Amino acid sequence: MSVSKQSVFSMFSSSFTSTRSSDDPKNSHYESQQMREVHSHLEESIRPYIDLIDTLRSVGIHKDLALPTIVVIGDQSSGKSSVLETLSGVALPRGNGIVTRCPLELRLKKVTGGVSWKAVISYREKRTEFADPSMVERHVKTAQDELAGNGVGICDELITLEVMSPDVCNLTLIDLPGIARVPVAGQPDDIANQIKKLIIKFIVMQETINLVVVPCNIDIATTEALKLAQEVDPEGKRTIAVLTKPDLIDKGTEKNILAIVQNKVIPLRKGYVMVKCRGQQQIDDDISLDEATEMEKEFFQNHEFFRRLLSEDKATTKSLANKLTQNLVDHIKKSLPQLSEQIKKQLWDLRDDLKECESGPPQDSKGAKQFLIKILTKFNGRIKLLSSGEKMAEKNLFVLLREEFNMWNDHLNETKKSLKQSTKEKIEVLQNFRGRELPGFSNYRVFEVILQNHVATLKNPASKLLNAIKGIILDHFTEVVETCFQNYPNLQSITKDKIDNIQSSQQAKAEQRISEQFKMERMIFTQDPIFLKALNEIPDSETFSIDELPVFDKKSKYSDMLEAYYEIVVQRMADQLPMMILFFMLKQTAKLLTADMLSLLKGVKVSELLFEDTDVSRRRRDLQARLDRLSIAQETLSNFEGSAE
Incomplete structure (x- = not known):
């Protein structure tokens, strides 16, 4: 001028x-x-x-x-x-x-x-x-x-x-x-x-x-x-x-x-x-x-x-x-210089805030459906990763599951001691159960009853294991729901209901299979080589081959035979129950859930599913409004400084 x-x-x-x-x-x-x-x-x-x-x-x-x-x-x-x-x-x-x-x-x-x-x-x-x-x-x-x-x-x-x-x-x-x-x-x-x-x-x-x-x-x-x-x-x-x-x-x-x-x-x-x-x-x-x-x-x-x-x-x-x-x-x-710097800083922070606040669904029905497909696909992908053992949070799901399975295994090992103690007591009174057999022979029925009764004590711990695993998996599934659908309360509610229904159904199946497992354990069965291997691994025990089977049926080896067979039961239970629970409660639940989620694309109003939480939508609108006016302000200041030069 x-x-x-x-x-x-x-x-x-x-x-x-x-x-x-x-x-x-x-x-x-x-x-x-x-x-x-x-x-x-x-x-x-x-x-x-x-x-x-x-x-x-x-x-x-x-x-x-x-x-x-x-x-x-x-x-x-x-x-x-x-x-x-x-x-x-x-x-x-x-x-x-x-x-x-x-x-x-x-x-x-x-x-x-x-x-x-x-x-x-x-x-x-x-x-x-x-x-x-x-x-x-x-x-x-x-x-x-x-x-x-x-x-x-x-x-x-x-x-x-x-x-x-x-x-x-x-x-x-x-x-x-x-x-x-x-x-x-x-x-x-x-x-x-x-x-x-x-x-x-x-x-x-x-x-x-x-x-x-x-x-x-x-x-x-x-x-x-x-x-x-x-x-x-x-x-x-x-x-x-x-x-x-x-x-x-x-x-x-x-x-x-x-x-x-x-x-x-x-x-x-x-x-x-x-x-x-x-x-x-x-x-x-x-x-x-x-x-x-x-x-x-x-x-x-x-x-x-x-x-x-x-x-x-x-x-x-x-x-x-x-x-x-x-x-x-x-x-x-x-x-003006300070004002310009403040606007730049706020714009930077706002863009970061908006990234955290996921963009809302399009208003047109076609765009909204495509948006729904996108977030459902993302959800299904995360559920599949979760069920396959990928790290989705600070602590991997399988780390928590393995902790529960290790405690189950520790409990099984602890029950070996109680079996050994009770076996000694039972053998002392075994003479009271002697039947028509001559001296030197054992009553096999007594052997069965002792094992059957001891295995039956594992039912309640097995049930607790199932419920504990269900709770952990449910927590992780729920976390994925709340992360993927955090802005959509209706979609959250529907998905959580689906998870509850599927898990209830899967739990019933798992309980049925576990019950069958316990029924099978009453049969007292294993292959001869497996039994002999377990028997021969008992410390301070005589060794036997399959040719000697008819001659070691005597009370002096009764406790060793019970211990050997129960070791086999423990190995079966240590693996079988976790496998059943993982199969029904995690793998099958994930498979059924991802298939069921795609059914939401049919027969349900997309607008209802994508109804947003008021606070979230308001926050996004406020952030966007701030971003718009700060962007205009930055452009206005830039034009003013340019014209002043």
Whole structure:
């Protein structure tokens, strides 16, 4: 740009000063022309920055990160509404108690080209355009009633009022509710705390310039608004104070007020400005804002103490507008690099979050069915991998199953000891069971009964093993269901029901086969070579060959024969039961489940199966909305930086 921003502001300030001191019509005409040229340079230098932030706020980026802005705060009846009124050129709601009940973003845009006056008010999804300045108060009240309810309550939802006129400055600021000290009728007892929390929510952010409105006719140190500003900005780096109602101060306190404005009492880095806006009497007398502006200038020109503030550029609403615009643009320029980095970081994080939050099903029926086929195929694939022993979680399924099978094997080995002990006791009383056999021969029926009774003690442990394995497999299947269908509660429920039904059926089959196994074990059978091998492996036992079978049927070897045969039973049970359980509860369940899942593609409404959990779909929508607005913001910033170069 050919004219620097700082030089333009200097021209702007000097023009205001010369205009105030000149009563010559010719000079006034010349200075008006000069002012138009200055405004033209101002438009070129500052409007793009303010428009940039307004655009980002319109996109909704303020929901994700703080934007450079000016926030107006003040105690009730501090003159806050009057200041905004003078800056904007429109009548805002006035009255006793809380007038501003929602944050009001005031966007002032100086326009040319035949536009006389136009405004747009927007909140939530509503947007109303109008061309009558007298309708501003009504529209703002309507918006506040809709957001905060009829009455005197407050709300933190933003109302945006955009005013386009050739008679306003280029400025955007946010007006917040006045700080109440005592609740009035209809207000909650904690209204003061509610308002303070709302104010702090805005002013605590480092990107915010705090414009504090303070009446001249009270002790500045006692104002709640300035106290709040000092809490969040103790060094006064981003606070500007506006002193109002200078015509109401007590006689003799002028020098004290002057010292405040000159930054000698409570220092603020951005300083003070004194203004005199329309009072209620002037409003009642139908004094226009233009007339009030002229009266303000005359008040300071004729004031014995405050006239010096004109030359210091610390008085009048025009001086305030100049100061605010300059500070806002400087603040925006300083904030842009950090703002750009914050947007980049949030975009990076959001893309990762969206990856975790699986994309939802297409809305069209054909696309939805293809989506269902895809996730069912993925589910079946994971179930097959699970049943084949692939690692699907931190601990492999077969590691857990093997732990149970090892405990089953350990239990079987423990029962060998109890068999040995009981065999000795039974042999001692075996004579009581002697039948017609001659001495030296054993009763084979006794041999059978001892083994049959001992094997029968394994039934309950076998049943517990089956239930334990069922529980482990069910947990892993359920985990796959919840992982693959985490967003679809109906599909989850249907699949879990299928697993329960299939496992119940398979458990019944497994129980039947285990029962048959125990019945077969009552037969007391094994091949002769297997029995002899087991018998010969018993420590301290004689060795026998198959040719000696008829001669070692004697009581002295009775316990060894029982021990040898039970070793064979243990080996059979150690392998057979786990194999049965794995076959029915895992392999067959997985096979039946994957086949049954494909039947969901027939006769069931796809939309019902793919109905999403509300929280999940809402989170995805929120993430996508954030991604969209941050992407727009990044593009807007990129285009702005490109055009600035």
